[in-house]
Amino acid sequence: MEHVAVDLGYGYVKAMSSSGKQIVFPSLVGKGYHRNLTSVMGEEPSNLRNIHVHFKGEDYFVGDLAKESRSVSRIFDQERFTHVYTQVLLNVAVQLVTDDEHVQVSTGLPLDFYQSQAKEFRQAILGMQPIMQWDTGPFKGQEKRLNIDQAMVFPQGASAIFSTLLNHEGKYTYPHLMEQGNFLALMDIGFRTTDFVVVEMQKNGSFVPHAKLSGTVDEGVINLHRDIRQVFKAQSGGADLNEFHISRILKNEFLTYKGKRIDFAEAIYKSKESIATNIADRLKSVWAEESDLFDAIFLAGGGGNLFESFVQPHFDHRLKRITESQFANTIGYLRLGRSITNQKRDKKMG
Numbered sequence: 001m002e003h004v005a006v007d008l009g010y011g012y013v014k015a016m017s018s019s020g021k022q023i024v025f026p027s028l029v030g031k032g033y034h035r036n037l038t039s040v041m042g043e044e045p046s047n048l049r050n051i052h053v054h055f056k057g058e059d060y061f062v063g064d065l066a067k068e069s070r071s072v073s074r075i076f077d078q079e080r081f082t083h084v085y086t087q088v089l090l091n092v093a094v095q096l097v098t099d100d101e102h103v104q105v106s107t108g109l110p111l112d113f114y115q116s117q118a119k120e121f122r123q124a125i126l127g128m129q130p131i132m133q134w135d136t137g138p139f140k141g142q143e144k145r146l147n148i149d150q151a152m153v154f155p156q157g158a159s160a161i162f163s164t165l166l167n168h169e170g171k172y173t174y175p176h177l178m179e180q181g182n183f184l185a186l187m188d189i190g191f192r193t194t195d196f197v198v199v200e201m202q203k204n205g206s207f208v209p210h211a212k213l214s215g216t217v218d219e220g221v222i223n224l225h226r227d228i229r230q231v232f233k234a235q236s237g238g239a240d241l242n243e244f245h246i247s248r249i250l251k252n253e254f255l256t257y258k259g260k261r262i263d264f265a266e267a268i269y270k271s272k273e274s275i276a277t278n279i280a281d282r283l284k285s286v287w288a289e290e291s292d293l294f295d296a297i298f299l300a301g302g303g304g305n306l307f308e309s310f311v312q313p314h315f316d317h318r319l320k321r322i323t324e325s326q327f328a329n330t331i332g333y334l335r336l337g338r339s340i341t342n343q344k345r346d347k348k349m350g
Helices: 063-068 084-097 111-125 158-165 221-236 243-252 265-293 302-315 325-349
Strands: 002-008 012-017 022-026 029-031 051-055 058-062 102-109 132-136 147-155 183-189 194-201 207-209 215-217 254-257 260-263 296-300 319-321
Touching: 002 084, 002 325, 012 084, 012 325, 022 063, 022 084, 022 325, 029 063, 029 084, 051 063, 051 084, 058 063, 058 084, 084 102, 084 132, 102 111, 102 325, 111 147, 111 215, 147 158, 147 325, 158 183, 158 194, 158 207, 158 296, 158 325, 183 265, 183 302, 194 265, 215 265, 221 243, 221 254, 221 260, 221 265, 221 302, 243 254, 265 302, 296 302, 296 325, 302 319, 302 325
Parallel strands: 002 102, 102 147, 183 296, 296 319
Antiparallel strands: 002 012, 012 022, 029 058, 051 058, 051 132, 183 194, 194 207, 194 215, 254 260
């Protein structure tokens, strides 16, 4: 039975299987409709950018294709795991990285919701899933159905620390940091929130999280998107922007509107500076002088790349950015899940 880790982020869904497959796509779902493009535009691409599925009696566009939906949304509710859109994203993600019908799934929740919602989330994803029909995408014309035999839910941030300290062979990535009593911190800048966690190293490389020094800040990439939208509204006389054009602006720092070029470079710089300051101020209010004594501070998350140069000065340029920062939690879920499964199996055999 294959093990699959899924990080259902507010911005992107990341998934990885024990066989090595991994994918990432925007956490967007929209109501689907029939598109008669093949006769006009030729054969539709069967890839991640063109996912149209039928699930529980409804049609859905998923990921990039959802931007073409008449009603696209991200799930921002705290209890979003009960929403049908979350079920759609989870099933699509798992199916994309494994051919197995029976799977073990590891996933996670933000630290602030973990204690109250982890048990319910696990129950919500366990068991036989509804049939999913793929109208377009990698499995075009196929019906697929998953049975999630086992499910584990881990805290975000702490899982990223686990993947940071241990490589895929189970060896220490930073041997000099593994001494008992060392304090290690991690900030995970995501789409909607920033998780931060502090752990104290124990004997044999294990660690204990410090709850009072860990938590979630409501700041992330979404705040940058909001600021870009506000600038565009002011410059265009009230027009709005969809996700696709925000991605273009972040890449090019300008957009042409009615033949006029709108420059966003200064607005993007000021927004990143402001968001980084807000994140740093919140963390420092929780950590106080403790952060001066941390043996290392790691930076993860998709927002880690965007905001690194702006956050670094607030922490004396001590931040170590994780190489696969966007997949840090996913890797942690996979390694933790497999480790627990192997321990249970060894106990039974013993």
